[in-house]
Amino acid sequence: MADTALLECWRDLSPQALERAYDSCGAAAEQPAILRRWARDSALLRRAHPDSRLDLAYGSDPHQQIDLFLPPPSPGGQRPPLLLYLHGGCWQSLGKSHYSLVATGPLARGFAVAVAGYRPCPAASLAEMVEDARNACLFLWQHGQGLGIDRERMVAAGHAIGGHLAAMLLATRWASYGRRHPRDLVAAAVGLSGLYQLEPLLETRLGRALGLDLASARALAPVYLEPPYSAAMLLAVGRRECAEQHRQSEALAARWPDQGVAVDLLLLARHNHYTLIDELADAEGLLCTLLPALLAAARD
Numbered sequence: 001m002a003d004t005a006l007l008e009c010w011r012d013l014s015p016q017a018l019e020r021a022y023d024s025c026g027a028a029a030e031q032p033a034i035l036r037r038w039a040r041d042s043a044l045l046r047r048a049h050p051d052s053r054l055d056l057a058y059g060s061d062p063h064q065q066i067d068l069f070l071p072p073p074s075p076g077g078q079r080p081p082l083l084l085y086l087h088g089g090c091w092q093s094l095g096k097s098h099y100s101l102v103a104t105g106p107l108a109r110g111f112a113v114a115v116a117g118y119r120p121c122p123a124a125s126l127a128e129m130v131e132d133a134r135n136a137c138l139f140l141w142q143h144g145q146g147l148g149i150d151r152e153r154m155v156a157a158g159h160a161i162g163g164h165l166a167a168m169l170l171a172t173r174w175a176s177y178g179r180r181h182p183r184d185l186v187a188a189a190v191g192l193s194g195l196y197q198l199e200p201l202l203e204t205r206l207g208r209a210l211g212l213d214l215a216s217a218r219a220l221a222p223v224y225l226e227p228p229y230s231a232a233m234l235l236a237v238g239r240r241e242c243a244e245q246h247r248q249s250e251a252l253a254a255r256w257p258d259q260g261v262a263v264d265l266l267l268l269a270r271h272n273h274y275t276l277i278d279e280l281a282d283a284e285g286l287l288c289t290l291l292p293a294l295l296a297a298a299r300d
Contacts, residue, residue: 007197042098045069063120082144087116121211158192163191168225184230238271
């Protein structure tokens with residue numbers, strides 16, 4: 001399907017169908033049990049890493065905080081690359097402490113992991129949430145030496161709306177935040193069933209909660225943006241997700257290669273919208289095993 005058709009075919013869906021498509025909480029009957037597992041495993045991860053740096057503030061709001069987990073020191077003393085994880089929750093629920101478990105696999109692969117919070121809607125607009133994600137990146141860059149991370153090797157990852165935020169980081173003109181910041185501050189990104197085109201949300205409950213209008217929906221949609229530097233992005237969607245969630249990733253995969261971003265799109269069997277995270281959180285999960293290659297591809 002041509003990328004223009006991919007961007008427009010959602011218009012054939014009824015308002016009821018769009019509401020169902022973007023009601024991810026209703027898309028998996030096992031969702032409550034999965035959220036309980038995440039909370040349990042996240043608490044276990046934090047207890048297993050008493051040397052972690054929790055609640056690092058990058059802003060004055062309580063949501064503007066980062067939990068940083070470090071792997072064991074490397075034999076050569078090399079600082080670890082960083083995975084910045086931006087959580088899901090429909091821009092309005094859950095928080096960073098619910099997602100500490102995502103650090104489990106990347107830590108085993110030698111990555112430091114920063115799980116960042118951001119202000120939710122309706123207290124914050126979507127533009128402000130994007131700015132929170134950017135400010136979290138800038139904080140990690142500015143304090144990288146003291147935090148013990150290799151700030152030159154930063155990968156952003158996110159699930160659902162966190163995937164949207166991760167993509168927005170690749171589309172950021174970092175030089176506008178000061179000359180000392182490199183133009184490619186974030187080298188690569190991973191989007192797990194992300195939302196990259198926002199117009200379909202306009203008539204849904206989620207879109208109304210965000211206060212989106214057509215202008216903001218287009219201005220904050222990665223599919224319409226041109227990343228200002230070469231990068232790499234790994235997109236993943238579960239086979240058990242709805243067609244519209246597949247289309248979101250397919251649309252970005254069709255558009256961004258022409259903008260200089262090397263994009264790979266993976267369809268993961270057995271997974272729904274929620275279990276997809278296991279492929280990043282598990283050291284042997286496909287997405288986790290691909291992190292080093294993704295970072296290498298972005299720096300080639």
